[in-house]
Amino acid sequence: MAKTPLPKNLELPPAMIEGATSVADWVIVWPIALPMLGAAVLLMARKRPEWQAPFAFLILLATLVANVMLYLRVQAEGPLSMTMGNWLPPYGISLTADSLSALFSMVSAFILLIVILFVQSEIETRENKYGYHPLLLLLLTGVSGGFLTGDLFNLYVWFEVMLIASFGLLIIGGRKIQLDGAVKYGFLNFLATTFFLIAIGFLYGLVGTLNMADIALKAPQVEGGAIAAVAALFFLAFAMKAAAFPLNSWLPASYHAPDPAVSAVFAGLLTKVGVYALVRTHLLLIPQSHGQLQVVMEVVAGATLILAPLGAMAQTNARRALGFLVIGGIGAMMAGLAIGTPLGVFGLAAYAVNSMLVMTALYLVVGLVERMGGTSDIRKLGGIYRANSWLSIMFIVLVFAVAGLPPFLGFWPKMILVLAGIEMQSFWLVGLILLNSILTSIAGSRLWAHIFWRDGREGVNSEQINTKIRPLPQRAVVWGLLPTGALVAFIIVAGLWPEPLFRAGGDAANDVRLASDYVGAVFERVPETKGEGE
Amino acid sequence: MEIALACLIGLFFTVAIYLLLSRSLIRMLLGIAIIGNGVNLLIFTVGRVTREVPPIVPDGEYAPLEPIANPLPQALILTAIVIGFSLFAFLLVLTYRAYQELDADNTDTMRVAEPEDSPRPPLSY
Numbered sequence: 001m002a003k004t005p006l007p008k009n010l011e012l013p014p015a016m017i018e019g020a021t022s023v024a025d026w027v028i029v030w031p032i033a034l035p036m037l038g039a040a041v042l043l044m045a046r047k048r049p050e051w052q053a054p055f056a057f058l059i060l061l062a063t064l065v066a067n068v069m070l071y072l073r074v075q076a077e078g079p080l081s082m083t084m085g086n087w088l089p090p091y092g093i094s095l096t097a098d099s100l101s102a103l104f105s106m107v108s109a110f111i112l113l114i115v116i117l118f119v120q121s122e123i124e125t126r127e128n129k130y131g132y133h134p135l136l137l138l139l140l141t142g143v144s145g146g147f148l149t150g151d152l153f154n155l156y157v158w159f160e161v162m163l164i165a166s167f168g169l170l171i172i173g174g175r176k177i178q179l180d181g182a183v184k185y186g187f188l189n190f191l192a193t194t195f196f197l198i199a200i201g202f203l204y205g206l207v208g209t210l211n212m213a214d215i216a217l218k219a220p221q222v223e224g225g226a227i228a229a230v231a232a233l234f235f236l237a238f239a240m241k242a243a244a245f246p247l248n249s250w251l252p253a254s255y256h257a258p259d260p261a262v263s264a265v266f267a268g269l270l271t272k273v274g275v276y277a278l279v280r281t282h283l284l285l286i287p288q289s290h291g292q293l294q295v296v297m298e299v300v301a302g303a304t305l306i307l308a309p310l311g312a313m314a315q316t317n318a319r320r321a322l323g324f325l326v327i328g329g330i331g332a333m334m335a336g337l338a339i340g341t342p343l344g345v346f347g348l349a350a351y352a353v354n355s356m357l358v359m360t361a362l363y364l365v366v367g368l369v370e371r372m373g374g375t376s377d378i379r380k381l382g383g384i385y386r387a388n389s390w391l392s393i394m395f396i397v398l399v400f401a402v403a404g405l406p407p408f409l410g411f412w413p414k415m416i417l418v419l420a421g422i423e424m425q426s427f428w429l430v431g432l433i434l435l436n437s438i439l440t441s442i443a444g445s446r447l448w449a450h451i452f453w454r455d456g457r458e459g460v461n462s463e464q465i466n467t468k469i470r471p472l473p474q475r476a477v478v479w480g481l482l483p484t485g486a487l488v489a490f491i492i493v494a495g496l497w498p499e500p501l502f503r504a505g506g507d508a509a510n511d512v513r514l515a516s517d518y519v520g521a522v523f524e525r526v527p528e529t530k531g532e533g534e
Numbered sequence: 535m536e537i538a539l540a541c542l543i544g545l546f547f548t549v550a551i552y553l554l555l556s557r558s559l560i561r562m563l564l565g566i567a568i569i570g571n572g573v574n575l576l577i578f579t580v581g582r583v584t585r586e587v588p589p590i591v592p593d594g595e596y597a598p599l600e601p602i603a604n605p606l607p608q609a610l611i612l613t614a615i616v617i618g619f620s621l622f623a624f625l626l627v628l629t630y631r632a633y634q635e636l637d638a639d640n641t642d643t644m645r646v647a648e649p650e651d652s653p654r655p656p657l658s659y
Contacts, residue, residue, distance in 0.1 A: 153610055160617045167624055171631075179632045180646040186625050187562060191554070194566075197573050197614060204607070205580030257647050316655050379656050450656055458656050 025082045027073055028095045030066035031105050031144045034059055039137035049128040053120055056133040060113045063140065067106040074102045079511060079521035081150060081213075089150075089522045090211035096150030098518055100349055100508035104276055105147040107353050111268045111360050112140045114487045118364055119261045121479035122371075127172050127259075135172070138165040139265065146273045150522060152200055152210045152285075155277065159193050159241070166270060169262045170254065181257030188250040192240035199233035203286075206230065213522035215285045216515050231289030234281045235296065241274030244334050245304040248327050252311065255326070256319035256376065260367020263319060267326045268360035272352050275333045279348065283340060284515050290340050297338035302432045304331030309439035313446060318366050318376045321447055322359070325402055328440055329355035332417060335429055339420045342509045347417035350505035354409045357491050358401045364484040365395050369451060371476055372469050378450040379458040383466035390481065392452035394488045399444030401491055404437045409495035412502065539579045546572030557641045559629045566625065570618040574611045581607025 038059030045051050074080055074097050083092035097105070116136065123132060142162030149155050166189075170182045204210055206226055207218040219227060240247040251271070255263050282290045282297075290297075308328035315321035329351065336348030366376065368391055373381040385392040397408060404414035414433060421430035450458075456466045472481065494501060511517060546568055553565030581604045589602040629639075638644045 153613070157613065157617070160621065164621065164624065167628075171628065174631075174635075176635050177646045179628065179635050180644050182628055183559065183632050183641075183644065184647070186628055187566070190566060190621055190625065191569075194569055194573055198576060201573065201577040201580050201610075204577070204610075205582075210606075253648055314655055316653050379653065446655075 024073075025080070027066065027070045028080055028082050028097050028148060031063055031070060031109065032095075032141055032148060034063045034066060035137040035144070036141040038063075039134040039141065042134040042137065043131060046129060046131060046134075049125060052128055052133040053116070053123075056116055056137060057113070059137060060109065060116055060140070063144075064106070064109040064113055067102070067109045067144075070097055071099075071102040071106045074099055075507065079518050081522040081524075083522070090209050090214040093154050094150035094211055094213065094522050095148050096212065096518065096522055097148050098508075098511035098521075099504070100279065100345075100512055101147040101276065103349065103504050103508055104272060104352065104356075105144045107356050108140060108143050108147070108269050108272075111356055112136065112265065114483050115261050115265050115268075115360065115364070117483040118264070118367070118480055119259075121476045122259060122261060122367070124173075130172055131168065132172055135165050135168040136265065139169065139269070141165075143269045143273055147276055150212045152203070152212060152215065154210075156193065156196055156200060159196065159273070162270065162273065163189055163193060166266060169265075170258050172262075173259065175257075178257045181254035185250050185254035188240065192237050192247075195233060195240070196237035199230055199237060202226075202230045202233065211522065212280065212285055213519040216287075216519050219286045220288060227286060228289060228292045231282065231286045231293060232296075234286075234289075235278065235293055238274045238278045238281065239300060239334075242271045242278065242330050242334075243274070243327050244300050244330050245307050245327070248304070248308075248330075251327060252315075252320050252323040255323040256317055260319075260363055260370060263322075264360045264363035264367065267322065267363050268356045271326060271330055272333075272356055275330065275337070275348070275352060278334075278337055279345065279512060282337065283345065283512050284518060287515070294338060294340070297334060297340075298426065298429060301331055301334035301338045302429060304328070304334055305432045305436040306331075306439070309436060309443045312440070312443035316378055318369070318378050318381070318447060318451060319363065321378075321443065322362055322366060325362070325440060325443065326355070326359050328436055329359065329402065331436060332414065332433060335433055336417055336420065338429065339417070339424050339426065341420055341424060342513045343416060343420035343423055344509075345512045346505045346509035347413050347420050349508035350416060350501050351410075351413035353501060353504070354401065354413050357487065357494075358398055358410060361394070361484060361487045361491060362398045362402065364480070364487070365391055365398065368472065368476060368480050368484065369395075371480070372472060373451075373466075374468065374470070378447060380468070381451045381466075382454040382456050382458070383469055385452040386455065386465065387469045387471060390485065392448070394484065395452060396445075396448050397488060397492060399441065399448055401495065403441035403444055405441060407495055409491050409498070409501070411495070412498045413505070416505070535583050536579060539575060539583065543572050543576050543579065546575065559632070559639050559641065562641075563622070563625060563629060567622055570614070570622065574614055574618075577607050577610050577614065581610075 042052055079098040081094050081096040083089045083094045085092050142158050142165055145158035146155055149158055167186055171178050206222050207215055209215055243251040255266055308324045308331055312321040312324035332351050333348045336344045369384055370376045401408035401410040404410040417433055418430050456464045550565045550569035553561045584603045587602045589605045591598050633639055636644055
């Protein structure tokens with residue numbers, strides 16, 4: 001059907017980008033596309049278990065390089081955006097990276113690179129055949145997609161990608177405890193994404209757009225209680241995803257069930273996407289909601305900060321105790337969100353990086369301890385220091401880092417959060433952040449004392465040497481201890497030389513504060529004058 | 535029309551939340567299925583109930599001649615149905631496997647990951 005020529009007087013708004021997207025802008029697609037392609041290829045090659053690990057490692061290496069390139073680009077030129085299918089925003093689906101999202105995406109790829117090495121120390125042939133590596137790559141796809149997307153509905157889709165990949169990883173192996181944990185994890189997380197979808201529906205009804213930059217332009221003009229209700233729904237959904245108190249019960253119920261490597265990835269990555277989404281919605285998309293919900297945020301942050309380490313102290317299962325420490329970190333990030341000033345977001349971003357690295361490393365160390373002791377029950381462990389002093393040194397360093405003792409990595413973000421709290425005059429929140437540090441170091445050092453320092457198991461013979469400890473097999477030393485040691489070394493160096501962390505956190509806070517840059521990056525492609533439209 | 539749909543959505547959510555509060559996993563699954571449908575209806579309604587004119591531009595024209603139905607909510611619902619269906623299918627199989635392995639359909643008796651009589655933490659140190 002031949003089209004009649006366009007009438008000269010027709011006024012159509014521009015909707016398409018003319019010409020191809022420049023190749024340099026594709027850098028924002030690779031962190032998502034590479035792991036997704038890798039997962040697809042590995043699924044096709046599932047009959048070749050020997051290919052899985054090397055290929056996954058290469059793909060992750062390439063993903064990390066792509067992430068670093070994206071981060072450097074964002075550092076140099078400010079927020080970067082690309083809209084799919086040559087549609088102009090807000091019609092097409094945008095991917096948008098600013099310093100915050102590029103930073104989180106980069107750290108996620110780095111963590112997965114370490115974990116994929118660790119996986120080689122424990123993977124069984126059967127698990128390998130059922131798609132362990134593809135699921136890990138898909139998880140990273142979902143996480144990076146969630147960080148880098150510039151479209152709210154697209155964020156929902158990435159949440160679901162992340163969710164289905166984590167379901168698979170949670171039950172691979174099929175032990176009873178895994179099925180039990182997966183039921184609780186599955187139902188509650190699915191419910192959280194459903195709440196998110198409800199909030200998206202209402203927001204679309206109010207502002208008529210789903211592009212984040214477009215929402216950031218339109219939502220502040222919507223007045224009245226409706227937008228506050230939508231913001232509260234977002235807060236509910238994302239706080240559940242982030243496992244903030246009182247919506248945290250799914251995390252300690254499930255994170256200790258799968259393999260240690262899977263626990264480590266979950267602890268490092270999943271909850272932080274929830275935190276990131278909270279920052280996006282409450283500080284960028286609907287900025288007026290931060291004031292409306294500030295009291296709720298403060299109460300949630302304070303309660304999470306205190307109750308999580310108390311929960312950790314009450315556990316006899318080491319990995320469940322670590323689950324509570326993950327939640328404690330979420331409390332610190334929620335405090336940064338509640339403060340909401342640039343300094344608060346600075347502390348939040350830096351703490352999130354710290355928490356991603358440190359919690360992953362803690363789970364990996366405890367995974368090796370379980371290998372040696374055959375259990376994660378701290379009453380039955382003991383004497384690991386005598387058997388493997390390196391592991392115990394790593395563990396105590398990580399405990400100090402998670403509690404925020406100087407000169408380790410966790411100290412610097414907590415210092416920023418305390419400064420931000422003092423600046424905002426919310427002294428009780430500052431007090432709770434400091435109290436959290438004390439309680440966390442008590443909980444962590446109790447774990448250390450029982451697992452490592454004590455000579456034997458609990459009971460009358462606790463001074464006798466624990467004979468149930470087996471040395472780590474060669475495979476676990478090469479693939480387990482070395483990557484974990486490298487991660488811990490990285491954490492120590494980053495703690496002693498915190499300059500890059502400060503710069504990254506400051507840039508992230510700057511980008512979140514300057515919403516106009518984010519919006520500008522998305523809409524810069526709009527042509528100044530409309531052409532003939534052909 | 536909107537009011538009738540809003541009441542229907544409210545009914546869906548009521549039923550779904552009632553079912554989700556149950557201890558039985560099968561009822562919770564039904565609740566998940568119903569809340570998914572409620573959300574789909576909600577997206578449809580907040581996208582404004584417009585006249586049933588398909589959003590198709592006639593031949594030889596560059597814009598639709600009369601007001602058309604909003605296609606975006608329908609695209610969103612389609613995506614949500616697909617995702618919701620696949621996750622529901624997963625949860626269904628997971629529940630069945632959990633029933634086989636743990637012999638429990640009641641969340642109160644599913645205590646493998648969180649033992650009910652969990653021991654007190656050690657008091658040393």
